[in-house]
Amino acid sequence: MSVVKFYKEDQQVPLEMHKVRVVQKLFLPNVEERVKNLTEAGNNTFLLQNRDVFMDMLTDSGVNAMSDRQVAASMIADDSYAGSETCNRLLKALQDVFGTKYFLPAHQGRACENILAETFVKKGDVIPMNFHFTTTKAHITRLGGRVEELITEEGLDPDILLPFKGNFDIKRLKKLIKEVGPEHIPFVRIEAGTNLVGGQPLSMENMLEVAAICKENGIMSVLDASLLQDNLYFIKTREEEAKNMSIAEITRKISDAMDIIYFSARKMGFSRGGAIVSNNEKLILKMKTLIPLYEGFLTYGGMEVRAMEAMAVGLYESMDEEIINQGPLFIEYLVKELDDYGVPMVKPAGGLGAHINASKFLPNIPHEQYPAGALATALYIAGGIRGMERGSISEQRNPDGSENYAELELLRLACPRRVFTLSQIKYCADRVKWLYDNRDLIGGLKWEEEPEVLRFFFGRLQAVGNWQEKLAAKFREDFGDSL
Numbered sequence: 001m002s003v004v005k006f007y008k009e010d011q012q013v014p015l016e017m018h019k020v021r022v023v024q025k026l027f028l029p030n031v032e033e034r035v036k037n038l039t040e041a042g043n044n045t046f047l048l049q050n051r052d053v054f055m056d057m058l059t060d061s062g063v064n065a066m067s068d069r070q071v072a073a074s075m076i077a078d079d080s081y082a083g084s085e086t087c088n089r090l091l092k093a094l095q096d097v098f099g100t101k102y103f104l105p106a107h108q109g110r111a112c113e114n115i116l117a118e119t120f121v122k123k124g125d126v127i128p129m130n131f132h133f134t135t136t137k138a139h140i141t142r143l144g145g146r147v148e149e150l151i152t153e154e155g156l157d158p159d160i161l162l163p164f165k166g167n168f169d170i171k172r173l174k175k176l177i178k179e180v181g182p183e184h185i186p187f188v189r190i191e192a193g194t195n196l197v198g199g200q201p202l203s204m205e206n207m208l209e210v211a212a213i214c215k216e217n218g219i220m221s222v223l224d225a226s227l228l229q230d231n232l233y234f235i236k237t238r239e240e241e242a243k244n245m246s247i248a249e250i251t252r253k254i255s256d257a258m259d260i261i262y263f264s265a266r267k268m269g270f271s272r273g274g275a276i277v278s279n280n281e282k283l284i285l286k287m288k289t290l291i292p293l294y295e296g297f298l299t300y301g302g303m304e305v306r307a308m309e310a311m312a313v314g315l316y317e318s319m320d321e322e323i324i325n326q327g328p329l330f331i332e333y334l335v336k337e338l339d340d341y342g343v344p345m346v347k348p349a350g351g352l353g354a355h356i357n358a359s360k361f362l363p364n365i366p367h368e369q370y371p372a373g374a375l376a377t378a379l380y381i382a383g384g385i386r387g388m389e390r391g392s393i394s395e396q397r398n399p400d401g402s403e404n405y406a407e408l409e410l411l412r413l414a415c416p417r418r419v420f421t422l423s424q425i426k427y428c429a430d431r432v433k434w435l436y437d438n439r440d441l442i443g444g445l446k447w448e449e450e451p452e453v454l455r456f457f458f459g460r461l462q463a464v465g466n467w468q469e470k471l472a473a474k475f476r477e478d479f480g481d482s483l
Ligand SMILES: Cc1ncc(COP(=O)(O)O)c(C=O)c1O
Pocket: 061, 108, 109, 110, 111, 133, 135, 191, 195, 224, 226, 227, 264, 265, 266, 273, 274
């Protein structure tokens, strides 16, 4: 990778290796309007209108910037239902990148998960994984399966500085296989760039070891490659074994070891859609019939052809270190700014976004008043910044209705790839710092309307007391007439 250094040793900042050629105007409502918007949105950042959001750091899903080459490719999309050239081009890109012969299209990542779960999971099965993702778990438990999380103990400690905190605990995996029996484990799911654990990566070594254990035990290995792009960057920059390998070589080494790979192209490939790929024809045939049933014909699987063309180009771009380093470098910058100020962050900086440890930021707010959710609302008031609660609100209740409190109460500030400028990232850091200095003003949340499934998407909450108005008044006092 080319290195660009700034003249003054102490003034190094990440430098974008791209220029912006299409822009979108942003709006920043004033602080009083922000409190009103939040109430209307049931204190759920998912329910805020985008016109009321200045920095949308909710997710990196489907909101990454496309390159000129992706936009150009989408213009030559072939709409034909059968025998589509677009499908052929995407298949070729998948073959080149993953070395896999077969491909099933799906409309997004969770649709791939649905197909996998419907095909392979039955009641009583156990599905080990380094960590769950919300939609993955929902599909597995819906079919009577159980998820077992086997991330290393350190992975759940936001303060331990280790390079691969998304790794599986290999001992626990072996023990679980012995206890449960391989016949009750349809597959082991390896989630690259562990979403709910601060975007922490797995090492190539760990992924390969898990795949080898699967093979020894006759269990399928399934890689969720949605966040593989960031993970590849960390393998390249943090793992000795991979120092002299190209991103494409690392990808092939990992994918060669897996039975099935699936991903959300809303993340991997800077596009939209999803894909399941494999070299095992039998496994593909088992899943294949469900694609026309749930998704669409096998040439598009519910995807828009233009997105498929963009995905094909985006996959090749994902093999370019100077393209995939932008996300992790910006995240590292934001995490360092905040960590230096004393804000409790998940460290080391991972992929996807910067993650604030809400339990430490707001030690006086109990679990049952949802500290991460409360912090998400406070940051919207402070700066019109929309983050995502990744804590107890994002969990499902236990079957008996009791709360299943999250192991980590995090506020995620996603950094969609190639979207923000460094001054916007600095603005975000500035508002978080102000909030940290005023954290005693932040209170909790309680449910107003709680859906049974995936409650974090549509649930409505209320502030406990009038702390939000007080926080807005303090903002006025400190910032005067500033938006
Ligand atoms: C690791 C992981 N797997 C699966 C999904 C689901 O993908 P989609 O949002 O495209 O349904 C996501 C989405 O955030 C994810 O991060």
